[in-house]
Amino acid sequence: xxxxxDADRIARTLTRIxxxxxxxxxxxxxxxxxxxxxxxxxxxxxxxxxxxxITGQDVPTGALDITLYRxxxxxxxVGPQPLVRKTEIPFSIxxxxxxxxxxxxxxxxxxxAALDALIDFGRPLGIQSIVLVDRGHRELPIKAxxxxxxxxxxxxxxxxxxxxxxxxxxxxxxxxxxx
Amino acid sequence: MSAPVITHVDETxxxxxxxxxxxxxxxxxxxxxxxxxxxxxxxxxxxGSRPIKKVPALRGKTVVNLFYEPSTRTRxxxxxxxxxxxxxxxxxxxxxxxVVKGETLADTALNLEAMQPDMIVLRHSSSGACHxxxxxxxxxxxxxxxxxxxxxTQALLDAFTIRARKKRxxxxxxxxxxDLLHSRVLRSNILLLTKMGADVWVCGPPTLIPxxxxxFGVRATSAVDEAVADADVIMLxxxxxxRMEGAFFPSLREYFNVFxxxxxxLRRAKPDVILMHPGPMxxxxxxASEVADGPYSVILDQVANGVAVRMAVLYLxxxxxxxxxxx
Numbered sequence: 001x002x003x004x005x006d007a008d009r010i011a012r013t014l015t016r017i018x019x020x021x022x023x024x025x026x027x028x029x030x031x032x033x034x035x036x037x038x039x040x041x042x043x044x045x046x047x048x049x050x051x052x053x054i055t056g057q058d059v060p061t062g063a064l065d066i067t068l069y070r071x072x073x074x075x076x077x078v079g080p081q082p083l084v085r086k087t088e089i090p091f092s093i094x095x096x097x098x099x100x101x102x103x104x105x106x107x108x109x110x111x112x113a114a115l116d117a118l119i120d121f122g123r124p125l126g127i128q129s130i131v132l133v134d135r136g137h138r139e140l141p142i143k144a145x146x147x148x149x150x151x152x153x154x155x156x157x158x159x160x161x162x163x164x165x166x167x168x169x170x171x172x173x174x175x176x177x178x179x
Numbered sequence: 180m181s182a183p184v185i186t187h188v189d190e191t192x193x194x195x196x197x198x199x200x201x202x203x204x205x206x207x208x209x210x211x212x213x214x215x216x217x218x219x220x221x222x223x224x225x226x227g228s229r230p231i232k233k234v235p236a237l238r239g240k241t242v243v244n245l246f247y248e249p250s251t252r253t254r255x256x257x258x259x260x261x262x263x264x265x266x267x268x269x270x271x272x273x274x275x276x277x278v279v280k281g282e283t284l285a286d287t288a289l290n291l292e293a294m295q296p297d298m299i300v301l302r303h304s305s306s307g308a309c310h311x312x313x314x315x316x317x318x319x320x321x322x323x324x325x326x327x328x329x330x331x332t333q334a335l336l337d338a339f340t341i342r343a344r345k346k347r348x349x350x351x352x353x354x355x356x357x358d359l360l361h362s363r364v365l366r367s368n369i370l371l372l373t374k375m376g377a378d379v380w381v382c383g384p385p386t387l388i389p390x391x392x393x394x395f396g397v398r399a400t401s402a403v404d405e406a407v408a409d410a411d412v413i414m415l416x417x418x419x420x421x422r423m424e425g426a427f428f429p430s431l432r433e434y435f436n437v438f439x440x441x442x443x444x445l446r447r448a449k450p451d452v453i454l455m456h457p458g459p460m461x462x463x464x465x466x467a468s469e470v471a472d473g474p475y476s477v478i479l480d481q482v483a484n485g486v487a488v489r490m491a492v493l494y495l496x497x498x499x500x501x502x503x504x505x506x
Contacts, residue, residue, distance in 0.1 A: 067222075068226070069234065082195070083218075084491075087225055120229065121230070122230065
């Protein structure tokens with residue numbers, strides 16, 4: 001199965017995105033990173049480290065679990081559910097610009113759920129979306145502000161982001177798609 | 180290849196859902212299901228600490244709270260849990276319902292079910308009432324206490340409270356003291372704690388110790404000091420005057436003198452012991468007032484945790500789609 005991004009490529013991409021964040025927001029004042037569980041959280045932490053190296057400033061970082069906001073939770077009366085994990089946003093999001101971080105942007109439904117969840121925490125000044133991979137096939141009017149890689153895919157394929165923190169290696173893989 | 184899948188899971192948990200539509204008792208639950216409920220409750224507890232204490236997970240679901248026995252804590256706790264998950268809730272107060280006109284439990288349930296609720300939370304004075312409903316109803320049934328049988332959500336919130344303080348359940352010495360004979364809280368707690376590997380002692384007047392209690396893998400004694408010695412957790416049970424039809428002990432005053440939890444008795448336990456009570460408390464009967472309000476008491480934590488645990492149970496029983504996540 002083809003590796004579409006290797007460890008070096010992922011590292012360079014995150015560094016580039018960090019510079020774009022600083023450029024677009026003229027520094028990191030009033031910014032906060034919120035990662036969507038699971039892999040978005042690791043990407044958010046890496047971005048926070050890089051932003052610190054660039055600017056010398058700490059950017060508050062939180063974790064968001066969107067399970068309770070999904071639109072497909074109750075589509076079947078009995079069956080396995082996604083595990084609910086803890087949301088940890090140890091700062092006020094009021095009047096900050098929130099950088100919402102996820103690994104893959106696909107239908108846009110996760111982002112929709114994340115926006116609803118975030119807004120229950122307060123009234124941010126703005127929300128910007130960061131994704132490592134945009135694979136297309138949007139079902140909602142949502143677009144990312146910072147994209148690591150645009151990856152044209154077919155709906156039959158699957159994009160797997162592996163990160164050292166959870167998967168022992170940094171890699172983006174494109175799988176399947178007999179069509 | 181089926182639908183594209185991106186799995187968002189940190190580590191693979193033993194189970195990610197309950198294998199049932201009803202929660203009738205702890206007896207039916209496997210240890211991994213108990214762990215799943217407690218883990219999910221951790222996430223639910225965070226929802227209760229937000230400025231907006233509400234998530235849309237059970238939007239459009241209807242939950243009926245059907246209480247045939249008086250209850251403040253449990254009914255309120257379920258109702259808050261349901262509302263925090265955005266379910267529509269309905270409370271049936273038995274005093275003003277057709278039950279006083281002679282309708283049976285089964286008929287009441289079938290009539291309620293004709294109105295398409297998704298779940299029924301039932302408290303009833305007869306042991307096994309929930310099992311009856313689970314056989315005749317399509318809705319999910321949650322046992323909120325049935326007679327002298329079980330009170331599973333109480334045992335789950337007790338376990339959650341212990342785990343929050345002690346970081347584990349296995350290997351802890353838990354002493355449960357009080358009216359053992361009439362207690363559904365005891366039965367559920369014994370089942371849960373022994374499944375999770377705790378060392379459970381039960382203690383009370385010989386007249387209030389069920390004859391077959393040792394079958395559950397616990398140790399029974401009438402000597403409080405023996406039960407309390409080096410305990411990590413002391414759980415007191417209410418003397419249930421309303422269920423007592425015989426002379427089980429001479430007087431409440433004598434019960435307090437022999438079994439009541441006082442500072443002096445508490446000192447025989449571990450220095451970091453926690454003291455629990457499912458409520459409502461009889462101050463000066465099973466517990467001295469200064470102990471109930473003292474530093475070891477986690478009684479109000481139990482109440483707070485009850486909401487999170489019930490949210491977890493409601494969410495997990497409400498069902499969901501196959502484990503599939505679109506990014």
